[in-house]
Amino acid sequence: MSSQELDHWNNGVHFFKIILESILQEEKLRVPISFVRRYWKGIENPVTLRLPNMIQKKVFWEKNSDYDVLFCKGWKEFANYLSMGDSQLLVFQYQENSLFNVIVFGKNGLEIKYPVIEISEDSIEIEARKNSLGMIEDPSQKNGKPCDLIDVSYEDNGHTN
Numbered sequence: 001m002s003s004q005e006l007d008h009w010n011n012g013v014h015f016f017k018i019i020l021e022s023i024l025q026e027e028k029l030r031v032p033i034s035f036v037r038r039y040w041k042g043i044e045n046p047v048t049l050r051l052p053n054m055i056q057k058k059v060f061w062e063k064n065s066d067y068d069v070l071f072c073k074g075w076k077e078f079a080n081y082l083s084m085g086d087s088q089l090l091v092f093q094y095q096e097n098s099l100f101n102v103i104v105f106g107k108n109g110l111e112i113k114y115p116v117i118e119i120s121e122d123s124i125e126i127e128a129r130k131n132s133l134g135m136i137e138d139p140s141q142k143n144g145k146p147c148d149l150i151d152v153s154y155e156d157n158g159h160t161n
Contacts (some may be wrong), residue, residue, distance in 0.1 A: 013091040027076040053114040
């Protein structure tokens with residue numbers, strides 16, 4: 001490995017993928033063969049894809065031959081989370097410990113605006129429960145005993161509230 005390669009490795013190795021309709025339909029993303037040949041050794045399953053908004057997604061990969069690696073289980077959810085479309089460009093930066101930083105560019109050539117929050121069925125259900133009406137208990141009946149009444153009036157310069 002040359003000093004340039006070593007320095008680049010310390011900063012993370014990059015590769016890019018242009019998203020095509022066929023990738024979206026197949027629901028898998030092929031990792032470039034040149035990256036797999038040089039850097040795939042030691043990358044564990046699953047990998048973590050981390051976006052600039054610090055959302056991280058676990059994505060499993062499958063190896064069909066020595067240098068044919070595809071992101072599969074979890075890839076579809078990652079693509080859906082980003083509302084990924086045809087002709088977008090993704091830049092992957094491999095860090096270490098099976099972690100890839102991912103930057104996404106739209107058709108216009110600019111980096112996209114990433115979703116602010118992660119939406120899942122669980123978070124929707126929790127939010128629905130928070131917003132639903134429920135019985136409110138009478139605090140005076142707590143533990144079967146009425147609460148002591150507290151006088152909340154006060155005097156201020158001779159005025160009683």
